[in-house]
Amino acid sequence: MLLLFIHVLLALLSENNFVGASLRGIAKPNCPTDCGNLKVPYPFGMGKGCALDESFELICNSTFNPPKLFIRSGNIQIYNISDSEISIFNSVAYSCYNESGSSDSVNSITSFEETSPFTFSSINKFTVIGCDNYAWIRGLHGSDYMTGCMGICTNVSNVLKNGKCSGVGCCQTPIQKGLKGVNITIGSFDNHMNVRPFNPCGFAFLAEENHFRFGGARDLSRASKLYLDSHVHILVDWVIGRGKRNCSQATECKANSFCTDDEELGGYRCSCNKGYQGNPYLLNGCQDINECEDNSTYPCYGRCSNSPGNYSCTCLQGYEGEAKEKYGCRPVAKKSKFPVVVFSIVLVGVMLTLAGITGIFFSIKKRKLMKLREKYFEQNGGVLLKQKLNSQEAAYTVTVYSMEQLRKATDNYSNERIVGRGGFGIVYKGIMPDKRVVAVKKSLSVGETEKEQFINEILVITQIIHGNVVKLLGCCFEEEVPVLVYEFIPNNTLFHHIHNEEGGTSWLSWENRLRVAAEAASALAYLHSHATTPVIHRDVKSSNILLDDEFRAKFSDFGISKLFSKKEENVNTVVQGTLGYLDPEYQDTDNLNEKSDVYSFGVVLAELITGKKPLLVERVYQERYLSKYFVKCMGEGNLLQMVEPRLLNEAGIDLQHLNAAAQLANRCLEISGVNRPTMRSVELELEALRRPTTTHPIVPPEQVAHEEISGSVNPEIQPAD
Ligand SMILES: *[C@@H]1O[C@H](CO)[C@@H](O)[C@H](O)[C@H]1NC(C)=O
Ligand SMILES: *[C@@H]1O[C@H](CO)[C@@H](O)[C@H](O)[C@H]1NC(C)=O
Ligand SMILES: *[C@@H]1O[C@H](CO)[C@@H](O)[C@H](O)[C@H]1NC(C)=O
Ligand SMILES: *[C@@H]1O[C@H](CO)[C@@H](O)[C@H](O)[C@H]1NC(C)=O
Ligand SMILES: *[C@@H]1O[C@H](CO)[C@@H](O)[C@H](O)[C@H]1NC(C)=O
Ligand SMILES: *[C@@H]1O[C@H](CO)[C@@H](O)[C@H](O)[C@H]1NC(C)=O
Ligand SMILES: *[C@@H]1O[C@H](CO)[C@@H](O)[C@H](O)[C@H]1NC(C)=O
Ligand SMILES: *[C@@H]1O[C@H](CO)[C@@H](O)[C@H](O)[C@H]1NC(C)=O
Numbered sequence: 133m134l135l136l137f138i139h140v141l142l143a144l145l146s147e148n149n150f151v152g153a154s155l156r157g158i159a160k161p162n163c164p165t166d167c168g169n170l171k172v173p174y175p176f177g178m179g180k181g182c183a184l185d186e187s188f189e190l191i192c193n194s195t196f197n198p199p200k201l202f203i204r205s206g207n208i209q210i211y212n213i214s215d216s217e218i219s220i221f222n223s224v225a226y227s228c229y230n231e232s233g234s235s236d237s238v239n240s241i242t243s244f245e246e247t248s249p250f251t252f253s254s255i256n257k258f259t260v261i262g263c264d265n266y267a268w269i270r271g272l273h274g275s276d277y278m279t280g281c282m283g284i285c286t287n288v289s290n291v292l293k294n295g296k297c298s299g300v301g302c303c304q305t306p307i308q309k310g311l312k313g314v315n316i317t318i319g320s321f322d323n324h325m326n327v328r329p330f331n332p333c334g335f336a337f338l339a340e341e342n343h344f345r346f347g348g349a350r351d352l353s354r355a356s357k358l359y360l361d362s363h364v365h366i367l368v369d370w371v372i373g374r375g376k377r378n379c380s381q382a383t384e385c386k387a388n389s390f391c392t393d394d395e396e397l398g399g400y401r402c403s404c405n406k407g408y409q410g411n412p413y414l415l416n417g418c419q420d421i422n423e424c425e426d427n428s429t430y431p432c433y434g435r436c437s438n439s440p441g442n443y444s445c446t447c448l449q450g451y452e453g454e455a456k457e458k459y460g461c462r463p464v465a466k467k468s469k470f471p472v473v474v475f476s477i478v479l480v481g482v483m484l485t486l487a488g489i490t491g492i493f494f495s496i497k498k499r500k501l502m503k504l505r506e507k508y509f510e511q512n513g514g515v516l517l518k519q520k521l522n523s524q525e526a527a528y529t530v531t532v533y534s535m536e537q538l539r540k541a542t543d544n545y546s547n548e549r550i551v552g553r554g555g556f557g558i559v560y561k562g563i564m565p566d567k568r569v570v571a572v573k574k575s576l577s578v579g580e581t582e583k584e585q586f587i588n589e590i591l592v593i594t595q596i597i598h599g600n601v602v603k604l605l606g607c608c609f610e611e612e613v614p615v616l617v618y619e620f621i622p623n624n625t626l627f628h629h630i631h632n633e634e635g636g637t638s639w640l641s642w643e644n645r646l647r648v649a650a651e652a653a654s655a656l657a658y659l660h661s662h663a664t665t666p667v668i669h670r671d672v673k674s675s676n677i678l679l680d681d682e683f684r685a686k687f688s689d690f691g692i693s694k695l696f697s698k699k700e701e702n703v704n705t706v707v708q709g710t711l712g713y714l715d716p717e718y719q720d721t722d723n724l725n726e727k728s729d730v731y732s733f734g735v736v737l738a739e740l741i742t743g744k745k746p747l748l749v750e751r752v753y754q755e756r757y758l759s760k761y762f763v764k765c766m767g768e769g770n771l772l773q774m775v776e777p778r779l780l781n782e783a784g785i786d787l788q789h790l791n792a793a794a795q796l797a798n799r800c801l802e803i804s805g806v807n808r809p810t811m812r813s814v815e816l817e818l819e820a821l822r823r824p825t826t827t828h829p830i831v832p833p834e835q836v837a838h839e840e841i842s843g844s845v846n847p848e849i850q851p852a853d
Pocket of ligand 1: 193
């Protein structure tokens with residue numbers, strides 16, 4: 133999950149840089165910039181004198197509509213161009229066979245002029261698609277480079293559809309950097325005799341690895357040639373001074389830019405200095421970035437001031453700290469000054485007389501404050517906690533924070549610090565003096581029940597030490613209302629992530645869903661059996677499962693949990709919990725036991741599988757409660773009808789595992805508690821499902837992302853842009 137996230141983030145960032153860095157000052161003055169939809173940046177150019185030299189000249193042929201851009205020789209059409217990347221249209225070698233075994237076969241030659249600055253990037257992979265094919269690629273222009281690849285398969289059902297080129301029906305191999313021309317030839321061992329019904333043709337071509345996804349059986353058809361020609365592109369490298377000069381002789385890099393040697397290709401390129409953007413090859417091309425106008429890329433929570441190539445960001449007057457960080461600025465500690473000696477002598481006298489009066493005044497005020505604090509301490513359950521702690525055999529340690537510490541940490545409970553409203557109070561983000569980030573939970577009011585719950589929560593949580601349970605750091609009794617301090621869990625709740633709420637990721641993959649479920653189950657199993665005294669959570673729901681910075685599950689909100697000794701099988705309590713998750717047996721009988729948590733967990737599993745909310749009054753009556761709807765569909769064998777559709781499209785999804793998880797959820801949702809599995813066996817089953825089977829290699833998150841975004845025609849192949 134995290135990987136996916138970073139990946140998407142990096143993709144976004146790099147795209148931004150790309151656009152930002154490329155097209156500001158575009159072409160040389162008085163030269164055309166546009167050809168169709170493309171903008172041609174200097175050192176490239178269209179027409180005499182518009183490019184750095186002849187070899188950088190491009191030709192815009194406007195007999196086409198829209199006009200097409202070509203490299204000067206070789207009839208090579210450019211697909212996309214910026215000052216850092218060029219990609220060209222593909223030329224696919226193919227051979228197709230009919231019943232009589234005769235072939236219709238064409239090899240592919242793509243070649244740049246010997247003096248041109250272009251070469252094929254080694255990001256491209258030589259790719260062969262076919263079930264009875266071998267193909268090879270040869271370097272032209274005197275290069276003796278040659279390599280090859282084989283695509284073999286005997287049964288179409290063996291061809292994976294996960295986008296990976298694994299040798300079955302698809303084969304990929306890296307190519308050397310610096311090739312200026314290639315000749316691709318394809319052949320067949322058996323003229324496709326045994327595979328013709330599903331694979332009449334073989335194809336061989338270069339493709340940017342990250343932008344080509346093998347579409348499985350679909351790509352084995354004759355028609356996929358058209359798609360490959362138009363949607364799979366080749367990335368091209370270029371340098372200045374190719375084979376002749378290096379940065380020590382460079383004159384092309386203009387003000388505020390620097391030169392980078394490409395030792396492998398023998399040449400160099402220019403880039404704008406840090407803090408500048410634009411076209412480094414043009415006079416005044418690199419322009420200062422005004423960081424202060426773009427606070428999403430260059431955050432500043434104070435006074436921002438731009439300077440050439442840099443910017444400064446300082447805290448507002450009266451504050452100090454790191455203004456580039458949110459909450460980085462803190463009020464300056466007040467320092468009183470006595471500037472002049474004379475005054476100080478006078479003042480000493482005055483102060484001596486005042487000292488007595490103020491001393492008395494402050495001691496009264498201080499005593500009042502102490503009284504108030506003591507009152508709150510009592511009122512908030514501090515005394516109760518002390519009693520309870522004393523009565524427990526085990527010695528727990530609970531850190532007790534002072535009022536000042538927490539007010540400082542939360543910027544005096546400022547509204548900007550609110551990160552959530554959960555359980556029975558408001559949660560603030562706090563920053564401790566040692567920079568540690570904490571979650572500070574302040575209850576709304578203190579009635580007797582809240583006091584009880586508050587103490588309860590402290591007692592429960594201090595006993596629980598488990599990687600998937602939110603850690604309680606301490607508490608404070610001196611405020612008007614009780615306050616708890618937890619470790620800060622930054623990534624919102626599972627509910628956010630499943631239901632695409634603001635603050636959640638756009639997509640949680642199946643692998644991650646299973647993992648989070650297994651982690652949450654492990655926490656509950658631990659609560660039920662491992663803790664020194666068994667604990668029933670009583671409010672299991674996706675919005676009580678938080679995700680940390682590595683997207684690990686962390687259970688929170690033990691506000692209504694009750695410690696519960698093994699001796700009593702069932703405990704009669706007032707029914708509490710959240711609608712949509714509530715165990716119907718418990719609701720009917722008021723009898724609370726571990727199996728009530730199992731039921732609620734079943735609802736969370738159902739949420740993960742269907743992507744539906746547990747209770748939605750807008751839904752038709754039969755589907756209003758997810759739990760009932762889920763059980764009904766499972767009873768009718770209609771799992772696929774309700775599964776989150778995007779899960780089914782996900783690369784590498786194992787339907788057997790999906791089904792097993794759904795069966796497990798179904799058992800958790802049994803009406804009668806005794807028929808539900810224990811949390812421990814739920815945990816074990818989920819863990820078993822997480823183990824990859826050998827036939828389904830784990831698909832890296834980036835592929836999941838591609839799959840998800842891919843379009844309609846041939847969703848498995850991404851254009852090389
Ligand atoms: C433009 O393309 C047409 C059709 O391929 C060709 O006949 C013509 O010579 C090209 N023009 C230029 C300037 O290359
Ligand atoms: C097979 O292809 C060859 C060459 O393209 C052609 O001459 C022949 O008629 C084709 N045979 C059939 C049955 O289509
Ligand atoms: C292909 O594999 C499937 C399942 O593995 C099998 O049912 C089928 O008979 C195989 N076909 C051939 C032609 O071997
Ligand atoms: C490309 O390779 C094929 C087969 O190896 C060969 O017949 C053909 O002459 C080559 N073409 C060029 C231009 O080298
Ligand atoms: C750059 O070229 C000069 C002269 O051709 C050569 O002496 C120098 O070593 C080269 N520098 C690098 C870093 O290749
Ligand atoms: C900069 O941040 C402030 C709030 O911090 C926001 O109101 C403003 O729209 C932002 N400006 C830009 C250019 O993003
Ligand atoms: C930018 O300014 C900061 C301090 O304001 C300084 O530490 C940094 O070195 C400067 N960067 C450049 C590239 O001048
Ligand atoms: C061409 O490249 C630019 C810069 O990366 C990108 O923004 C644009 O979407 C690309 N165009 C196409 C048609 O892929």
